[in-house]
Amino acid sequence: MKVLLVDDSKTMRNIQKGILTQLGYTDIEEACDGLDALSKVGAFQPDLLLVDWNMPNMDGLTFVKQFRAKGSKAPIIMVTTEAEKSRVVEAIKAGVNNYVVKPFTPDSLSQRIKETLDRTAAA
């Protein structure tokens, strides 16, 4: 299981990495914005992506649209402070599979990751 973390905050990437490691996922690549992520997805071929929304250079929503436009079907969890319903709908329409609002507990993020992977496996 290869996981790509896309967040401009190294602190947040480290927190997410710790949670993923506890779940047994250690093949993790990091990107600091949407542009960085786009440059890495080709070689890394992630099986799961955790993507922030507000980032410099290219935001998460733009990244998701461009990633999906390439035909990539890997599940994406948006992990963001953007909690308004309209933003959630916008993200889902762009191709996001699940949504986690910051702040989150390790349990809530773990739950969403498991839920997302279970749904993908069942599809």
Added chain:
Amino acid sequence: MDSSYIIPFVNSVESVFETMLQLPVKVGEPVMKRSGDPAYDVSGIIGMSGDVEGSVVLSFPTTTAERVVSLFTGMELAHTHEDFPDAIGELINMITGGAKAKFTGKDVNISCPSVVVGSDHVVFGRKDVVCILIPCESDCGDFCVEISIRKQSGGAADAQASTDAATGQAS
């Protein structure tokens, strides 16, 4: 300033510190910031634009900031460490993002955060917008959140009205 803009920040500060740091925060009564108020050493600053515009600042004394960052990141980071500003920036990002979600019916965007580290600095907001200071107490020490925002209008009359409302004066 409309009190409906303040309560979401109070709730968001409590939520972010409790959820991400397991650190309960006791929020004091919001007051108008005045020149001469104590200055802090570490500030995370974020801008808001759209239907509500202005800035929000999260400020700490150095020791408090280092304790808070230690809880948040799970490691000891001095204020001089290159990763220290990132943690402060993420805290103000979550606080502001959580608050703006409660601005019902308003389309608001937030900027990427900036962080200032330096003894006794003062962050000046726009002169035409009232700054409300929310004092906070925690086991890591005292800190504060400064909110300097208003409904987007561009009109001087609205700015004066918001100032008058905050100071209890009639226009």
